[in-house]
Every structure is written in C-alpha cells, then in structure tokens.
Amino acid sequence: MSTMAQPRKWExxxxxxxxxxxxxxxxxxxxxxxxxxxxxxxxxxxxGFAELxxxxxxxxxxxxxxxxxxxxxxxxxxxGIPLGLMLGWYPTVNQIVNPVVQIxxxxxxxxxxPLAIIFFGVGDYAAIFxxxxxxxxxxxxxxxxxxxxxxxxxxxxxxxxxLTPARILSRVVFPAxxxxxxxSLRVALGIGWLVVVxxxxxxxxxxxxxxxxxxxxxxxxxxxxVGAMILIGVIGLxxxxxxxxxxxxxxxxxxxxxxx
Amino acid sequence: xxxxxxKHLTVPVWLRPVLFLLVLLAAWQIxxxxxxxxxxxxxxxxxxxxxxxxxHGLLFxxxxxxxxxxxxxxxxxxxxxxxxxxVIGWYRRAEMAFNPILQIxxxxxxxxxxPIxxxxxxxxxxxxxxxxxxxxxxxxxxxxxxxxRSVxxxxxxxxxxxxLGPIQLMRRILYPAIVPRLMTGxxITLGVAWLVVVxxxxxxxxxxxxxxxxxxxxxxxxxxxxVAGMVMIGVVGLLLDTGVRSLEKSGxxxxxxxxxx
Amino acid sequence: xxxxxxxxxxTTMTASARTKLRTDSVGMxxxxxxxxxxxxxxxNLEVSEGEFLCLLGPSGCGKSTLLSAIAGFLTPTSGEITIxxxxxxGPDPRRIFVFQERGVFPWLTVEGNIGFGLGKLPRKERAQRxxxxxxxxxxxxxEKSYPHELSGGMKQRVEVARALAVNxxxxxxxxxFGALDSIxxxxxxxxxLRIWQAERKTILFVTHxxxxxxxxxxxxxxxxxxxxxxxxxxxxxxxxxxDISSPRYLQLRDGILNQIGxxxxx
Numbered sequence: 170m171s172t173m174a175q176p177r178k179w180e181x182x183x184x185x186x187x188x189x190x191x192x193x194x195x196x197x198x199x200x201x202x203x204x205x206x207x208x209x210x211x212x213x214x215x216x217g218f219a220e221l222x223x224x225x226x227x228x229x230x231x232x233x234x235x236x237x238x239x240x241x242x243x244x245x246x247x248x249g250i251p252l253g254l255m256l257g258w259y260p261t262v263n264q265i266v267n268p269v270v271q272i273x274x275x276x277x278x279x280x281x282x283p284l285a286i287i288f289f290g291v292g293d294y295a296a297i298f299x300x301x302x303x304x305x306x307x308x309x310x311x312x313x314x315x316x317x318x319x320x321x322x323x324x325x326x327x328x329x330x331x332l333t334p335a336r337i338l339s340r341v342v343f344p345a346x347x348x349x350x351x352x353s354l355r356v357a358l359g360i361g362w363l364v365v366v367x368x369x370x371x372x373x374x375x376x377x378x379x380x381x382x383x384x385x386x387x388x389x390x391x392x393x394x395v396g397a398m399i400l401i402g403v404i405g406l407x408x409x410x411x412x413x414x415x416x417x418x419x420x421x422x423x424x425x426x427x428x429x
Numbered sequence: 430x431x432x433x434x435x436k437h438l439t440v441p442v443w444l445r446p447v448l449f450l451l452v453l454l455a456a457w458q459i460x461x462x463x464x465x466x467x468x469x470x471x472x473x474x475x476x477x478x479x480x481x482x483x484x485h486g487l488l489f490x491x492x493x494x495x496x497x498x499x500x501x502x503x504x505x506x507x508x509x510x511x512x513x514x515x516v517i518g519w520y521r522r523a524e525m526a527f528n529p530i531l532q533i534x535x536x537x538x539x540x541x542x543x544p545i546x547x548x549x550x551x552x553x554x555x556x557x558x559x560x561x562x563x564x565x566x567x568x569x570x571x572x573x574x575x576x577x578r579s580v581x582x583x584x585x586x587x588x589x590x591x592x593l594g595p596i597q598l599m600r601r602i603l604y605p606a607i608v609p610r611l612m613t614g615x616x617i618t619l620g621v622a623w624l625v626v627v628x629x630x631x632x633x634x635x636x637x638x639x640x641x642x643x644x645x646x647x648x649x650x651x652x653x654x655x656v657a658g659m660v661m662i663g664v665v666g667l668l669l670d671t672g673v674r675s676l677e678k679s680g681x682x683x684x685x686x687x688x689x690x
Numbered sequence: 691x692x693x694x695x696x697x698x699x700x701t702t703m704t705a706s707a708r709t710k711l712r713t714d715s716v717g718m719x720x721x722x723x724x725x726x727x728x729x730x731x732x733x734n735l736e737v738s739e740g741e742f743l744c745l746l747g748p749s750g751c752g753k754s755t756l757l758s759a760i761a762g763f764l765t766p767t768s769g770e771i772t773i774x775x776x777x778x779x780g781p782d783p784r785r786i787f788v789f790q791e792r793g794v795f796p797w798l799t800v801e802g803n804i805g806f807g808l809g810k811l812p813r814k815e816r817a818q819r820x821x822x823x824x825x826x827x828x829x830x831x832x833e834k835s836y837p838h839e840l841s842g843g844m845k846q847r848v849e850v851a852r853a854l855a856v857n858x859x860x861x862x863x864x865x866x867f868g869a870l871d872s873i874x875x876x877x878x879x880x881x882x883l884r885i886w887q888a889e890r891k892t893i894l895f896v897t898h899x900x901x902x903x904x905x906x907x908x909x910x911x912x913x914x915x916x917x918x919x920x921x922x923x924x925x926x927x928x929x930x931x932x933d934i935s936s937p938r939y940l941q942l943r944d945g946i947l948n949q950i951g952x953x954x955x956x
Contacts, residue, residue, distance in 0.1 A: 176521060176522060176525065180522060180525065181525060184522050184523075184525040184526035185525060185526055185528060185529045187526060188526035188527055188529075188530065189529060189530060192530055207548060208545075208548065261445075264442065264445065264446060265445045265446050265448075265449045266446075266449065267446065268446045268449075268450065269446070269449065269450055269453065271667050271670075272660075272663040272664065272667055273663060274663075274666070274667075275620060275623055275624075275662065275663055275665075275666020275667055275669070275670065276627075276659050276662050276663045276666065277623070277624040277625075277627040277628055277639075277662065278624075279540070279624070279627060279628035279631060279639075280627050280628075280631075280638075280639065280642055280658070280659050280662055281659070282631070282642075283642060283643070283646040283652070283655045284469065284652075284655065284656070284659075287467075287468050287469055287652070320792070322789045322792060322793045323793070323795065325763050325781065325787065325789075326787070326789070326793050326795075326806075328763075328780070328781045329761070329781040329782075329783065329785075329786055329787050330783050330786070330806060330807035330856060331781075331782065331783035331807070332809075336809075340806075341795070344795070344797040344798075345795070345796075345797065347797065359536060362536055362538070363536070363538040363539075363540075364538070366537075366538035366540065366541050367538050367540035367541075367628055370540060370541075370543070370632070371631070371632075378538070378540075378541065381541055381543075381544060382543075382544070384544075385544040391544065391545075391548065394544045394545065395545075397541070398537050398541050398542070398545075399533065401536065401537050401538065401541055402533035402534055402535070402536050402537045403533055404536070405535070405536020405537065406532050406533055406535075406536055408536070409532075409536065419836055420797045420798070420836075421797065422836070422838070423796035423797065423836060423837065423838045
C-alpha cells in the first residue's frame with residue numbers, strides 16, 4: 170500500500186538517515202538549551218561508551234547477558250515445544266491444564282524474582298530462570314494454538330496414507346505448525362531479551378541490566394545508562410534480524426507469504 | 430450396558446481442570462510440609478496471606494493502585510500511538526524514515542527506562558505510568574503500521590472508486606480494516622502493561638501489587654504475602670485478558686476471526 | 691463408438707465386474723448446537739471394480755459427507771459400508787482421498803509430496819516411483835519446487851500423483867477441480883480419464899457440476915438435500931472419448947437437469 174509513486178532508490182537511504190539525524194540533533198539541542206547537568210547529550214553518551222570499551226567492562230556485560238538469555242531461552246524451547254505439541258495434540262489434556270497455564274502466564278517474570286532468589290540464590294541461575302519463565306509460556310500457548318490450527322485435511326491425508334499417530338505428529342502436524350511456532354519463538358526471544366535486562370537490574374551483579382542500574386546508583390552516570398540502553402536496543406534488533414533469516418528457508422517460507 | 434458402568438467413572442468435563450488444580454495444590458502443600466525449613470509457603474499459608482491482606486484492606490487498595498497506573502499508561506499509549514501509526518503507516522517515506530529508530534527502541538526493556546523515568550518524574554505514580562506508556566507505545570505503533578500495510582489494495586481502490594477523500598478513506602476504509610488486528614495488538618499490549626506495572630512497582634513506587642511482593646520480602650521475609658501477591662497478579666491479568674477477548678468477539682469484529690478459523 | 695449401439699445396450703461397461711464397494715442403508719446424523727440434524731438417509735449404493743462413479747448434487751446435499759464416510763474419516767450413525775467385503779473401520783492407504791489442491795503439503799517439494807506415502811519403500815524404488823508419477827502428470831522439471839510456486843492446476847496434479855503413487859485400488863475425489871479455471875478444469879478431466887483408463891482404479895468423484903459428471907462417469911448418482919438421499923442413479927451409456935455435443939450426451943444431461951429441477955434455459 171502506498172500513497173505516492175514508488176520511492177526512488179536514494180530515498181531508502183536518505184529518509185532514515187534524515188530522521189535519525191533530526192532525532193539526534195533534537196536530543197543534543199534540548200540538552201544544550203535546558204542546560205541540564207544530569208541528562209547526557211549524544212556526545213557524552215559516545216564518550217561514555219568509549220570509556221567502557223577501553224575498560225573491557227562492556228564486553229563482559231554483553232557476554233553475561235547473552236549467555237543468560239541463551240541458556241534460559243533454549244531451556245524454554247526444549248521444554249515448551251514438546252509440551253505445546255502434546256497439549257495441542259490431546260485437546261482433552263489441554264482442557265485440563267489450560268486454566269493453570271492461563272493463571273501463571275500473566276504473572277510478570279519479574280514478580281518471580283523473590284522466589285527465584287529462594288530457589289537459586291542471587292546469581293546466574295536466578296536470571297536464567299526468569300528468562301525461562303518469560304519465554305516458556307508464550308511458546309507453549311502458541312504451540313497449542315498452532316497445532317489446533319492445522320487444517321483437518323492435512324491430518325486426514327496423513328491418516329489416509331497409513332501413518333501412525335507419532336508419524337502424523339512428526340511428519341504432518343509439526344511441519345504444518347512450524348511457521349506459527351517460529352513466529353512465537355522469535356517473539357519469545359524478544360521477551361527473553363526484555364526479561365534478562367530487567368532481571369539483571371535486581372537479581373545479579375553483571376550484565377547490561379546491572380550496568381544500567383549500577384551506573385545510576387554509583388555516581389549518576391546517566392551517559393552510561395543511555396549508552397547501555399542503546400546497546401540493548403541494537404543487540405535486540407540484531408537477534409531479531411538473525412531470527413528472521415530462519416523464516417526465509419524454503420520448507421517454512423509458505424507460512425510467511427502475507428508478511429512483508 | 431458396559432457404557433453405563435464407565436459413565437460412573439468419567440468425570441464431568443468442567444470438573445477436570447479443577448481436579449488438576451487441586452492435585453497441583455496438594456503436591457505443593459505436601460512438598461512444603463516435607464521441607465519445613467524452606468522459606469517457600471504452601472498453598473494454605475498463601476491463602477492465609479490473601480485473607481490477611483483482605484482484612485487489612487490492602488489487597489483491594491493495591492489492586493486498584495496497580496490498575497490505576499495501567500489504565501493511565503495504557504490509554505495514553507493508545508491515544509498517541511494509534512493516530513501516529515495511521516499517519517506513519519500511510520506515508521511510505523515517513524515509515525522509511527522512522528523505522529530504524531523504532532526498531533532500535535523496541536527491544537529495550539521498558540524497565541531499562543527506570544533510571545530515566547525516575548530522573549524525569551521522580552519516585553511516584555508518574556514514573557510508573559511513564560514506564561507503562563513506554564512499554565505499550567512501541568508495540569502498538571508497530572502493530573498499527575504493519576496492519577495498515579497489510580490492508581488489501583482492493584479495499585483502498587474500491588474506496589477511491591466511490592470517491593472518498595483521504596480523511597473519509599481513513600475513517601471508512603482503513604480504520605475499520607485494521608480494527609481486528611488492532612484489537613489483537615491491544616490485548617497483547619495490555620498484557621505487556623500488566624507485566625511492566627508489576628516490575629515498575631517493585632522499583633519505582635511504594636504501593637501496588639509489585640510493591641507488595643518486594644516489600645513483603647524485604648520487610649521480614651513474608652513469603653506467604655509474596656506468593657499471595659503473585660497469585661493476585663495472575664488472577665487480575667487473566668481477568669484483563671478475558672475482558673479484552675470478549676470485546677474481540679463482539680459482533681462488529683466477527684468477520685475477521687471467522688476467517689481465521 | 692456410435693451412440694446408437696450404446697443406446698441399445700443400456701448397461702454400463704463395468705456391469706459384469708465384481709462388486710468393489712457397497713453401502714447398506716447408511717445414515718448420518720450430526721449434532722449441531724444440541725439439535726440433531728439428519729445429513730444422510732438410507733444410502734444404498736453398489737460400485738463395481740474399476741467403475742467411475744460420480745456423486746452429483748447441490749451443496750449441502752451430503753455428498754461430501756458420504757464420501758468422507760466411505761473413505762473412513764467419519765463413522766456413519768447407521769448402516770454399514772463394506773469394501774471388498776470388509777467393513778470400513780477407518781482410512782486405509784489402499785483407498786486414497788484426493789482433496790481440492792488444498793491437501794498438498796506446503797512444506798514439502800513436489801517430490802516430497804508425491805513420495806509422502808512411500809516411506810516404507812527402499813530409497814531407490816521410491817525415487818523411481820516418484821519420477822514415474824511426476825512424468826505421468828507432466829510435472830517434469832518441477833521436482834524441487836514448492837507448492838506455493840505452482841499454479842492451482844499443477845498442485846492438483848501433485849495431489850493426484852501423490853494418491854496414485856501408493857497404488858491404491860480406490861480413489862476418492864472431492865470436487866477436485868472446483869478451484870480451477872474452466873480451461874484447466876477441462877484439461878484435468880481429460881487427464882484423469884486417461885489415467886483411469888491406464889490404471890483401472892475404482893473412482894468415486896464428488897461434484898456439483900452436471901457437465902463434469904456426465905463427461906466422466908459410468909454412472910451418475912444424483913443426490914438431493916435435507917436430508918441427503920439418492921434421488922436417482924443415471925447410467926451414462928456413452929463410450930469414451932465422449933462427444934459432448936452428441937444428442938445422447940445432451941439428452942442425458944438434460945435429463946439430470948430436469949431431475950434436479952432446473953430448466954435448461956436461462
């Protein structure tokens with residue numbers, strides 16, 4: 170859908186740069202005009218960044234955050250997908266389990282922090298547990314929906330060719346549900362990334378979330394706060410973009426035709 | 430005749446989830462009883478905790494406080510994001526221009542804004558409302574932009590064919606066409622708001638369910654109240670979700686959901 | 691080939707063959723919102739081996755339900771369905787159901803789809819079969835393509851080939867060409883007849899298109915709705931290839947039009 174003629178090639182580069190430049194200029198001059206001492210200007214953020222990189226702190230914080238996300242997320246995938254497939258496959262079981270899932274799901278992973286600390290103590294495992302919780306429920310719920318959305322005729326075709334239930338699940342239902350499952354995995358990865366940052370602000374003493382809260386508490390270094398936020402945004406974007414590459418492979422491409 | 434026998438054994442459908450829940454609660458209780466030195470409370474203590482909160486009138490007060498913040502943050506986000514999304518989605522160049530900034534801001538956890546929220550608004554309701562606004566605004570904006578992009582060209586051409594001007598086109602074609610997706614987006618975003626408010630309350634204010642959890646833990650390890658708070662968060666969140674879902678099912682939107690089946 | 695001889699011997703070409711499939715007073719009742727709805731009533735059919743039978747009727751007459759029941763996806767509320775003297779208890783790879791092209795698996799290539807039912811064969815034999823049927827339906831060069839890269843007619847060929855590849859004795863086709871444009875539909879009918887004559891399968895074909903039924907079938911089972919029942923069975927005593935402007939063809943078609951209650955003038 171477009172309102173005007175197809176944009177020219179240069180416009181694809183020009184407009185984003187233009188808007189970003191305006192944004193940064195606006196930020197810079199607001200800081201200058203209001204003469205605030207606390208909120209950093211873009212230049213100060215850049216300097217703060219350089220300082221952190223020199224110290225090598227930044228690298229460790231990034232690796233710590235990524236490691237927690239990776240472990241918690243993979244655990245959620247490894248448990249959530251089989252469980253979701255099973256619940257979708259046996260609607261009677263799902264009816265029984267669903268209410269419990271629905272009550273647990275809206276509990277913010279952050280609200281689990283006190284319990285996470287009881288279970289695992291302050292440290293990596295508490296943060297990993299929070300990431301797991303944040304990613305687990307969306308994956309399970311979408312898998313159930315994805316399986317029950319598989320058109321009846323695919324299942325019938327599978328039965329017709331004499332497949333056992335296990336093979337129908339692996340050769341028909343799973344591939345048919347895969348595009349939807351992949352979307353939920355991407356969303357869950359995003360949630361994992363949101364949660365780890367929040368978890369690190371409370372439950373551990375390293376990582377990008379800790380960097381934010383620590384920079385603020387020890388000496389009001391808001392240049393580092395904003396710098397860390399931008400870094401979180403960029404890494405999140407990179408994770409999302411990488412994941413979208415998976416959605417382009419051929420056996421699932423059919424499920425994404427409507428999306429741009 | 431054999432059927433009749435088995436009928437005595439089958440449990441009515443509505444009772445099964447209840448039984449499952451009871452089994453889980455029983456398992457939890459037994460696990461707690463077997464490890465008496467654990468800090469984690471059992472379901473009985475948790476129920477006591479909820480009753481305790483009810484007696485002191487705190488439960489109601491905190492639920493209202495949390496809902497109040499969610500309502501403000503959420504509605505402000507809707508009021509700003511939907512019109513802005515319609516405009517940005519309609520002008521292709523505007524979308525191109527803002528896309529990189531939006532994509533970088535989106536994955537930043539709303540909680541990462543806490544220092545800035547406190548800097549700008551101090552410790553208090555405004556900071557929490559701001560965090561919820563931040564948490565809701567970007568997902569909503571992106572939902573509207575994407576929804577607008579996927580409106581079939583036929584609808585727009587049909588609208589033009591009947592001589593609608595840009596404003597009419599927006600009001601009579603584009604807006605109704607995106608409403609189903611918008612509703613889904615609103616429901617998901619409301620869920621996000623509920624997640625954010627709890628987290629924000631743990632850090633930035635001193636009332637609400639999130640505060641209850643942190644306070645109960647810090648002031649005397651009252652883990653029964655922690656879990657009671659979590660249960661209430663789950664229940665209220667579920668009610669919010671159910672409420673918006675029943676809106677989605679209301680008459681005018683049925684067409685979109687029927688198609689999905 | 692002349693229509694005259696066909697008229698003098700109004701038996702179908704397969705009348706002497708043995709019975710492949712029969713339904714004995716089959717009835718089907720659905721529960722919809724607490725009300726029970728009779729969808730099929732007292733269906734008695736007998737299909738010979740190698741026969742091409744069309745189930746014809748308006749939408750809602752239960753013809754697809756009947757086909758699903760015969761294929762074993764639904765269990766009739768009353769009556770019995772037997773194939774080769776055995777009661778039908780569920781779907782079976784000896785009898786393949788062809789949906790509209792919607793039944794092609796979008797996550798598999800053309801090859802993958804056609805080889806879907808051949809999991810038990812050794813790889814080499816499997817590849818041979820697949821390429822044989824790709825050739826038969828004229829999809830050479832598209833082996834590695836995914837369904838969304840194909841046209842509707844090509845997808846339909848994939849589905850027919852997938853069914854034929856497991857060498858079933860019976861094919862069930864549920865309005866297989868309904869979603870195709872009219873030219874492709876004519877071509878596909880020709881190809882189906884060619885395949886049927888080459889492989890001599892028993893075919894049950896559901897359609898709401900009178901011309902399609904009269905062009906293809908040995909016998910046309912005319913059904914009508916509420917509750918679905920058999921109104922009449924019309925033998926089509928014209929030899930293949932059929933001349934669709936011959937007087938006998940027009941006479942049979944008009945007879946069915948009248949039977950359904952439509953005048954043949956617009």
